[in-house]
């Protein structure tokens with residue numbers, strides 16, 4: 001892809017995306033601009049990835065064909081208020097990864113420009129990301145293809161109506177956090193049962209990875225896999241009975257719903 005890519009906000013997600021886009025050759029480092037207020041962070045990104053880093057958001061806006069917003073939703077309005085409107089009708093594509101910020105707000109902030117709202121997740125760093133995208137009203141198929149290419153380089157992409165975007169955020173956007181907490185708990189469980197922490201960590205991560213890959217590769221329903229693991233009167237059903245007693249399913253369902261509601265709140 002030859003388009004110049006600019007990223008406003010050089011934090012966790014910006015690095016997850018740009019590191020993979022550069023290592024995959026989807027973008028050349030010299031075609032990527034990042035604006036970031038923290039000098040130490042700018043220096044790190046420039047040295048590590050060879051991209052252009054600046055503290056000036058406007059300089060990035062002026063330079064690029066595709067502008068990716070990777071700031072926190074809480075600073076969105078102040079950041080866009082400080083940008084100068086383009087002198088003429090701009091074809092620059094604006095892609096947002098911000099939780100909660102609606103297409104209506106994005107289009108109001110970048111009048112006349114094509115915008116695409118997206119929700120990626122952190123496994124994008126290793127090309128195992130999951131991104132949902134919703135094109136705005138001015139986005140044509142070419143703009144959608146550009147966004148598809150960017151996010152396909154870091155994992156899977158699905159197009160959804162905007163009405164689903166807060167739910168996507170609650171599930172796949174925030175999901176790596178829930179899974180990380182579960183893996184940490186599995187490790188602690190192994191340690192409590194007498195395993196050295198290093199071995200417990202290896203077992204926990206490979207078990208979660210293997211289970212996800214098995215479900216995906218064989219298109220198995222999770223309940224079918226659960227039934228295969230549970231021997232009558234065996235160990236797994238003893239563990240699952242405890243999970244049910246502790247409200248494990250309900251806790252996960254409510255975690256997704258709480259994040260969904262928080263995404264809605266962030267957009268207000």
Ligand SMILES: NC(=O)C1=CN([C@@H]2O[C@H](COP(=O)(O)OP(=O)(O)OC[C@H]3O[C@@H](n4cnc5c(N)ncnc54)[C@H](O)[C@@H]3O)[C@@H](O)[C@H]2O)C=CC1
Nearest residue numbers: 009010011012013036037070071072073097098099120121
């Ligand atoms: N972390 C995650 O797993 C995911 C985050 N997101 C979304 O991505 C966005 C960024 O999240 P993170 O990367 O986690 O946050 P972060 O805090 O790591 O990155 C935000 C960056 O923006 C910079 N920044 C602050 N004020 C700025 C300004 N005025 N101009 C330019 N840059 C400024 C900060 O210094 C920071 O480096 C958020 O809107 C979040 O909703 C979306 C999907 C997953």
Ligand SMILES: O=C(O)[C@@H]1CCC=N1
Nearest residue numbers: 098099169173174175
């Ligand atoms: O926690 C957050 O608000 C962001 C959005 C999805 C994942 N992290």
